[in-house]
Amino acid sequence: MFLRRNLLLHALLLSQVFTSCRPPAEPSLQDLLTERIKIFRGDVGLYVHHLGTGETVAIRADSLFPTASLIKVPIMLGVFNKIEKGELDYHAQLTYHDSLLYPGEDILGSFRDGEKISLSKVLMLMITTSDNTASLWCQQLAGTGSAINTWLEENGFRHTRVNSRTPGREADREKFGWGQTTPREMADMLIRIRRGELVSPRASERIYRNLARIYWDSEALAEIPPYVQVASKQGAVNQSRSEVVLVNAPHGDYVFCLITKNQEDQSWQPANGGFVLLRDVSRILWNYFEPGYGWHPAEGATGWY
Numbered sequence: 001m002f003l004r005r006n007l008l009l010h011a012l013l014l015s016q017v018f019t020s021c022r023p024p025a026e027p028s029l030q031d032l033l034t035e036r037i038k039i040f041r042g043d044v045g046l047y048v049h050h051l052g053t054g055e056t057v058a059i060r061a062d063s064l065f066p067t068a069s070l071i072k073v074p075i076m077l078g079v080f081n082k083i084e085k086g087e088l089d090y091h092a093q094l095t096y097h098d099s100l101l102y103p104g105e106d107i108l109g110s111f112r113d114g115e116k117i118s119l120s121k122v123l124m125l126m127i128t129t130s131d132n133t134a135s136l137w138c139q140q141l142a143g144t145g146s147a148i149n150t151w152l153e154e155n156g157f158r159h160t161r162v163n164s165r166t167p168g169r170e171a172d173r174e175k176f177g178w179g180q181t182t183p184r185e186m187a188d189m190l191i192r193i194r195r196g197e198l199v200s201p202r203a204s205e206r207i208y209r210n211l212a213r214i215y216w217d218s219e220a221l222a223e224i225p226p227y228v229q230v231a232s233k234q235g236a237v238n239q240s241r242s243e244v245v246l247v248n249a250p251h252g253d254y255v256f257c258l259i260t261k262n263q264e265d266q267s268w269q270p271a272n273g274g275f276v277l278l279r280d281v282s283r284i285l286w287n288y289f290e291p292g293y294g295w296h297p298a299e300g301a302t303g304w305y
Contacts, residue, residue: 030057032284040277042263047183052252061184065259068235069130071179078142080203092119102132109133127210160185187257190246218305219275220245220282225295238266241274254289270305
């Protein structure tokens with residue numbers, strides 16, 4: 001009996017030694033993202049979903065946030081809806097007029113009154129360079145914000161809405177600006193485009209190609225290898241920075257949408273807190289989902305920001 005008790009005690013002590021030597025558990029993706037977000041000075045909404053494994057992180061993912069230029073994805077869907085109905089021609093030659101001008105650094109806004117441009121190029125400018133003049137023109141061509149909002153409602157987007165130049169949404173515009181959405185809905189929009197489920201399969205493919213040609217690549221996209229395809233759209237106003245990104249990663253597609261509001265840092269430098277947060281979250285996700293890839297931005301790459 002004495003020997004048996006000694007053996008049991010010895011086994012217990014060994015178990016405690018091995019337990020104490022066991023390496024700590026790796027932090028979960030939820031933990032990694034929560035820790036990074038909690039030091040941000042402002043409100044943050046984030047939705048992450050891996051299309052292959054189903055792993056999901058949701059942090060204020062169903063709260064309303066301003067879209068800024070993210071609203072250009074629903075506007076593009078509205079235009080393609082008109083194209084598929086035969087009411088617009090993707091290759092049509094349009095005439096630009098000064099009355100369309102949205103003051104700023106837009107490419108389209110530099111056109112002379114009466115110049116011609118194809119609808120396909122207007123759509124490209126709206127997404128690739130986030131051209132505001134092109135975007136307001138496309139909103140008009142889609143049938144105005146009212147028509148786009150009707151389409152959004154019919155396709156299950158309960159929270160995403162165009163506010164600017166849309167009758168009845170003046171109060172929403174005052175609060176959210178051009179448009180409003182949630183991180184989950186914006187991410188779901190890209191997933192459904194990726195799957196060919198919005199407007200039509202062929203329209204979804206064309207839209208996805210446009211979303212993969214982005215000029216503004218100094219935030220989330222800067223932390224993803226340049227030879228990996230990414231579909232995305234960015235948005236930024238003084239108190240809000242945002243991106244929705246779908247990465248065609250080697251081990252499976254993943255999507256995320258991060259939007260801020262009420263952020264203290266309203267600067268427009270690369271070190272803006274919202275821009276840094278976008279880069280950090282994108283880097284965390286890439287390294288988490290592709291841990292063995294072995295890529296990081298080249299030395300001096302931040303000089304392009």
